[in-house]
């Protein structure tokens with residue numbers, strides 16, 4: 069059964085109807101990142117405070133004097149969303165302990181793009197996770213600095229052409245492998261790490277709800293198709309996200325207390341990565357042998373992951 | 386009334402901040418600030434202070450966390466020095482634009498390079514236009530008093546701005562001084578609980594830190610400028626109230642033997658006490674010397690400065706930071722522009738001194754006076770000189 073195709077049928081019963089990110093925001097049409105943010109809000113519900121990094125989602129949602137946010141939301145700078153979120157969490161904790169605010173449980177969430185998470189925001193995130201704040205951090209990974217014009221980040225995949233790692237006569241675009249951020253978070257020993265993609269809305273929502281239920285730090289890495297930056301048709305973002313998953317380029321999994329679990333949406337047999345690469349302008353320059361090299365890496369990385377899921381089932385809880 | 390105790394100034398400041406019943410502190414270690422952080426964490430560890438003490442991984446995150454906590458409605462505090470302050474720099478104008486009443490101690494220390502851990506004002510001067518209220522302490526007692534007053538000023542509904550209390554590193558922070566520590570009852574009476582205007586809480590969702598383009602940006606800057614200027618009324622009122630309660634008075638500009646002085650010197654921070662001794666020595670010799678101490682750096686007290694120096698023939702402005710290739714030290718530039726429209730104004734000399742902890746003695750101050758008095762042609766006026774430099 070294809071849940072996405074039967075979405076209208078199931079959505080009202082499975083998903084919080086209330087919109088906490090209102091329409092009228094200024095994201096590009098077909099933006100999967102804003103779709104993910106909207107789903108995230110539905111899963112989090114009203115008792116949430118969000119600290120956002122600078123980036124597409126901040127710019128699209130908060131042009132003064134308007135706002136798309138129906139939940140309390142703060143933006144301070146690019147590299148510090150995790151630190152701001154940790155401060156909000158500490159502040160609310162103290163106020164609640166002292167009886168200065170009502171006693172309801174509020175989940176604090178930090179959010180940033182791949183740049184705001186994996187590059188410039190890396191230190192602040194590592195610090196916040198290590199300190200063990202009761203917060204979720206969500207990386208909306210569209211694989212480049214989109215807000216400032218599609219420059220490469222450490223989340224840009226090998227071979228993708230960006231405005232600072234362009235394909236040219238003597239270059240095939242990005243020269244480095246994508247930083248494995250979920251594994252770095254696992255190495256922080258946080259209780260819950262998951263990857264997700266809004267093309268799998270129910271899986272995504274379940275993972276957010278799981279993170280929300282954990283008292284302590286958790287990290288979700290959300291794959292967010294960006295038609296503008298990837299030069300792919302804006303009506304294909306949902307299927308593009310699915311192709312990334314089905315090819316193993318972006319596997320869906322979760323790690324709970326060190327225990328790995330491949331998400332049920334992962335296919336038994338991976339599709340060739342070319343299915344995913346072909347519709348995207350950013351990969352168009354790649355030669356067959358370059359694609360083969362990337363295919364080898366994707367296959368071997370996925371094998372490593374499935375082995376972890378096999379051997380690290382019991383975890384360290 | 387409080388108790389007289391002998392305390393290292395950093396410890397006294399931490400004790401004073403604890404009396405303010407902060408909810409949260411986020412501090413990163415740096416000499417000469419660290420003892421504030423250490424003592425605060427001890428107070429929390431011993432259950433004497435009910436606050437979240439966040440051991441952040443950098444000063445950038447310290448200021449970020451304090452912004453987040455203050456946005457949540459918590460009374461929030463941080464302290465830093467030098468490189469730490471430079472690392473926070475990006476966030477300082479954001480804190481003031483968001484109108485968050487954060488307070489911060491700055492144990493003033495020279496900015497690298499070369500690396501140097503000792504005192505001057507090169508850390509605070511690059512923060513001049515961040516939209517913070519900036520005060521300077523001259524001694525341990527002032528460091529305590531200003532730290533407590535800072536919360537009341539910052540959180541006043543007509544202010545809602547962050548405040549930094551500048552305390553000269555080592556020269557002041559690491560002195561053990563006899564101070565009067567206010568009692569908890571007195572501080573509770575002086576400082577009401579923080580009632581934020583809007584908070585990050587689902588009870589009433591707000592958006593903080595929205596981005597603004599050219600159609601609003603200028604208005605927001607003007608509003609911030611008005612807020613900083615208007616804060617002076619509240620600052621004066623808070624200092625009046627403090628004087629009545631604690632019998633210690635605070636003014637934006639303090640003077641010493643300045644009324645009839647022909648020759649004045651202007652200092653900021655802990656140098657005032659040494660300069661005062663020089664004035665006494667010069668007065669004994671019959672030189673009509675006087676001292677002006679600038680306590681309030683932002684908002685800049687134009688009227689008080691003009692009133693304090695209008696009768697002098699010559700004025701020495703001392704600076705503990707350099708504006709490389711610029712018009713002179715930052716304090717000098719400010720005083721000169723403040724006096725530009727005045728018909729009667731003294732010749733102004735600028736000495737840059739006490740950099741990176743270079744010792745400044747009574748003898749140095751006397752020397753400065755002797756030099757300007759001997760200068761009949763006002764040659765040094767309108768320019769600056771490094772005092773005591775080896776060339």
Ligand SMILES: Cc1ncc(C[n+]2csc(CCOP(=O)(O)OP(=O)(O)O)c2C)c(N)n1
Pocket residue numbers: 101122123124125146147180181182183184185208210211212213214215216221
């Ligand atoms: C300290 C700092 N450096 C650079 C910038 C410019 N900048 C703003 S957003 C951005 C890129 C954001 O990329 P990412 O985090 O991936 O989010 P996206 O826009 O792709 O969603 C950059 C480089 C900034 N605002 N602050």
Ligand code: SF4
Pocket residue numbers: 094095096097098099100101102124125128210214215293294295296297
């Ligand atoms: S550039 Fe990409 S991520 Fe940014 S709003 Fe447009 S589609 Fe979304």
Ligand SMILES: [Mg+2]
Pocket residue numbers: 181182183208209210211212213214215
């Ligand atoms: Mg990005």
